[in-house]
Amino acid sequence: MLKQGISLAEAAKRLGVSQSDLYVAVQKEQISTFRTDTRTVVSLGALKDYQIRRSFISDHKP
Template identity: 75%
Template sequence: MVKHGISLVEAARRLGVSQSTLYIALQKGQIPTFRRDGRTVVSSGALRDYQTGKRPPCAYRL
């Protein structure tokens, strides 16, 4: 199965947040990412989970 992924800019737009807010969520581990063709991307499922509050447990806190 091939993961396509959504760019971080597009992910922020879809969530209706600034890129800074998205990066903070990424740093906290609230939205999992993966690498595709040298770019960091987010799966649409991960965005959906974040929006519905099903965030993965995180060991990193700011």
């Protein structure tokens, strides 16, 4: 079974963040990625997980 995913540029757009902010999150392993033959992509599940964690954290900041 092939994994489905979206490009890092598309993931940044969907999250409403800059590509550089997304790259930092990927580098800090806050969002999971995987490699296809030629590119690094984000699964839709990983994108949703990150969105949930990000909203939870922002909702609970003092």
